[in-house]
Amino acid sequence: MKLAFALLASFALCAVAFAAEPDWPRVEQHATELLQHYVQIASVNPPANTAQAAEFLAHEFAAYGLEAKLFKPDASGKTNLLLRLPGRDRTKRPLLLLNHMDVVPADPSRWKQDPFSALIEGNTMWGRGTLDMKSTAIMQLTALTLLKQLGIVPPRDILFLADCDEETGGALGAGWMIANHWSELNPEYVLDEGAPGSRDLYTSGKLVFGISVADKQVLWLRVRAQGTSGHGSQPIPDNANDILLSAIERAKAFPPSNKPDALVANMRAQLGEFASNKFMNAIQQNTMSLTSLRSGVGNPPKSNVIPSIAEATLDCRLLPGQNAEEFLSEIKARINDPRVTVEELSSKPDDPQPSRTDTPLYRALVSAIEREQPGATVLPVIVPYGTDGQKFRMKGVAAYGLIPMAVDAATLATMHSDSEHIPLDQFRKGLHIYFDILRSES
Numbered sequence: 001m002k003l004a005f006a007l008l009a010s011f012a013l014c015a016v017a018f019a020a021e022p023d024w025p026r027v028e029q030h031a032t033e034l035l036q037h038y039v040q041i042a043s044v045n046p047p048a049n050t051a052q053a054a055e056f057l058a059h060e061f062a063a064y065g066l067e068a069k070l071f072k073p074d075a076s077g078k079t080n081l082l083l084r085l086p087g088r089d090r091t092k093r094p095l096l097l098l099n100h101m102d103v104v105p106a107d108p109s110r111w112k113q114d115p116f117s118a119l120i121e122g123n124t125m126w127g128r129g130t131l132d133m134k135s136t137a138i139m140q141l142t143a144l145t146l147l148k149q150l151g152i153v154p155p156r157d158i159l160f161l162a163d164c165d166e167e168t169g170g171a172l173g174a175g176w177m178i179a180n181h182w183s184e185l186n187p188e189y190v191l192d193e194g195a196p197g198s199r200d201l202y203t204s205g206k207l208v209f210g211i212s213v214a215d216k217q218v219l220w221l222r223v224r225a226q227g228t229s230g231h232g233s234q235p236i237p238d239n240a241n242d243i244l245l246s247a248i249e250r251a252k253a254f255p256p257s258n259k260p261d262a263l264v265a266n267m268r269a270q271l272g273e274f275a276s277n278k279f280m281n282a283i284q285q286n287t288m289s290l291t292s293l294r295s296g297v298g299n300p301p302k303s304n305v306i307p308s309i310a311e312a313t314l315d316c317r318l319l320p321g322q323n324a325e326e327f328l329s330e331i332k333a334r335i336n337d338p339r340v341t342v343e344e345l346s347s348k349p350d351d352p353q354p355s356r357t358d359t360p361l362y363r364a365l366v367s368a369i370e371r372e373q374p375g376a377t378v379l380p381v382i383v384p385y386g387t388d389g390q391k392f393r394m395k396g397v398a399a400y401g402l403i404p405m406a407v408d409a410a411t412l413a414t415m416h417s418d419s420e421h422i423p424l425d426q427f428r429k430g431l432h433i434y435f436d437i438l439r440s441e442s
């Protein structure tokens with residue numbers, strides 16, 4: 001009798017364990033179709049009208065009995081979506097899955113495919129937002145709906161926040177939610193976009209997955225030169241264009257950061273020689289990109305008129321812990337020309353402490369990646385771009401950024417470009433990794 005009971009009990013346990021395994025081929029197929037539909041919603045920023053994207057996600061969650069709350073910070077269609085899956089211990093602060101619904105614009109004339117068709121060719125899905133970051137959002141959504149579907153109650157509440165305007169700084173997205181609805185968030189951890197896995201991005205010939213624990217600081221500057229206008233036939237020394245060009249040249253000769261970065265030093269210790277590419281170059285030093293030039297009189301600008309004003313914008317990115325004010329004074333001192341002004345376009349850069357890695361969630365990320373990507377080296381990194389996770393680090397939250405797919409440096413470089421794409425086999429692996437993270441998170 002006892003034996004029969006034990007057998008029955010163990011059979012029941014097996015049945016539970018069996019029931020807790022997703023039907024992966026079906027899940028992968030469904031997630032791929034969802035991603036296609038999601039990319040087809042052109043949630044371009046500006047104007048960051050994410051109403052349709054939010055409805056789409058809310059509708060999918062509703063199919064699993066999960067009710068999303070929509071927030072509209074203004075009347076322009078900008079929409080944030082928040083959803084909560086209750087956990088076992090409601091006293092624990094939640095894990096927040098963070099993603100942005102907006103994408104940068106795409107010029108269809110520069111694309112081989114329609115950027116919003118989400119065309120699949122072999123192992124590739126093309127389209128704006130495939131990398132940044134609708135694929136990760138669908139991984140997060142799928143992991144969450146799987147928990148619900150399989151009846152797995154996580155140890156703590158899990159939140160899903162899809163925001164509207166990350167690509168223009170996040171003021172009405174993550175920033176607005178933090179400022180106006182903090183009590184509904186208050187997470188212990190955030191999982192956001194961040195660093196990818198790659199065999200050639202960090203170092204050559206070694207599969208490495210970065211988990212970003214820090215972003216570089218964002219400092220946008222406008223440089224404005226004032227000169228004298230006149231006839232193009234007679235060159236003058238105070239031509240605003242010439243003044244601007246030489247000011248930019250002097251600004252760009254700023255010294256590299258002299259403060260060694262602990263995260264970069266740790267990466268070097270673990271990886272040895274770094275690969276040579278723009279990503280690795282950018283995470284090792286303060287950088288400056290000339291991103292726009294504006295000048296000329298008339299539209300189109302006249303070729304024979306010397307303008308009195310010329311302007312440029314510079315996108316500067318500083319390593320964590322570098323003093324932005326000192327950096328700016330250094331730039332001004334180098335330009336050293338009373339005819340040139342340098343103005344800050346961005347607000348004071350966020351410079352939080354990098355997120356700690358001695359947490360159970362960080363360990364869960366490492367194990368989930370190692371299980372799905374055997375032999376991978378997983379380590380904390382800095383990313384050169386800014387993410388919404390940084391806003392949560394400012395609140396003392398441990399925010400980790402990952403793109404749980406192995407992509408080569410060339411594919412990663414298609415982010416924001418006219419050939420953005422992802423490898424679908426890696427998207428499928430990412431689905432497994434995210435589910436594994438949520439299932440094991442304690």
Ligand SMILES: [Zn+2]
Nearest residue numbers: 132133166193
């Ligand atoms: Zn992004």
